[in-house]
Amino acid sequence: MSTTEDKITNQHTTWHEHTVTREEREALNNHKGAIVWFTGLSGAGKSTLANALEDRLNKMGKRTYVLDGDNVRKGLNKDLGFSDADRVENIRRIGEVSKLMLDAGIIVMTAFISPFRADRDIVRNLVGKGEFIEVYTEADLDICEQRDPKGLYKKARAGEIPEFTGISSPYEAPENPEITINTGDRDIPHCVDELVAYLTGSGVIQKTG
Numbered sequence: 001m002s003t004t005e006d007k008i009t010n011q012h013t014t015w016h017e018h019t020v021t022r023e024e025r026e027a028l029n030n031h032k033g034a035i036v037w038f039t040g041l042s043g044a045g046k047s048t049l050a051n052a053l054e055d056r057l058n059k060m061g062k063r064t065y066v067l068d069g070d071n072v073r074k075g076l077n078k079d080l081g082f083s084d085a086d087r088v089e090n091i092r093r094i095g096e097v098s099k100l101m102l103d104a105g106i107i108v109m110t111a112f113i114s115p116f117r118a119d120r121d122i123v124r125n126l127v128g129k130g131e132f133i134e135v136y137t138e139a140d141l142d143i144c145e146q147r148d149p150k151g152l153y154k155k156a157r158a159g160e161i162p163e164f165t166g167i168s169s170p171y172e173a174p175e176n177p178e179i180t181i182n183t184g185d186r187d188i189p190h191c192v193d194e195l196v197a198y199l200t201g202s203g204v205i206q207k208t209g
Contacts, residue, residue, distance in 0.1 A: 018103075025105030029063045033102040034204045035127060036109045036195070039120060039174060040137030041166045042152055043144030045183035045191075046111040049137060052192050054109055062107055062205060067094060069112040082163050088119055095123035102127055107204065115171045130202060135195070136177040139184045141166050178202075 038046040080086040101108040124132040145153045156164035163169040
């Protein structure tokens with residue numbers, strides 16, 4: 001949809017306030033809503049970490065959901081490619097969906113390369129302070145290439161995938177993420193421990209035991 005169409009649509013719509021508030025939903029969930037935004041190169045472990053964290057939180061009785069990059073491109077964003085403009089729109093849409101889930105009082109985890117700082121900042125600015133938790137899933141390019149779980153780096157090196165992040169398209173690492181997880185030298189349970197500790201320390205979830 002073009003900017004002009006957006007403006008016309010906004011002129012003829014009105015935000016409808018819900019009867020049940022976010023605070024009431026969070027009280028029912030017994031935890032706060034949050035957007036846990038995993039960013040990093042392909043193969044850095046974003047999806048693995050997001051799903052491992054969801055599994056841990058689920059066992060702790062928390063309401064969660066993972067938005068995975070590939071899954072979202074199968075449906076909501078199947079009309080988008082991998083040009084810079086389409087990457088921006090991909091993240092914009094995910095940001096809006098994440099904001100709705102935040103309002104539902106859910107801890108939503110997103111696993112997207114999201115290569116541009118400006119786009120991640122747009123999502124951060126959609127919500128309140130402390131509600132967007134940027135997790136830099138850090139791993140050196142050579143480690144990501146060695147893993148190459150989907151064979152994408154091999155295809156990119158062969159010129160079969162244009163505009164591939166880290167090879168022919170840039171990745172802008174976070175400058176001040178809430179938390180950095182180096183998946184090159186830590187196992188998954190240790191990484192999840194760190195994430196749970198952060199969520200507890202920031203007041204998203206309560207201490208147990």
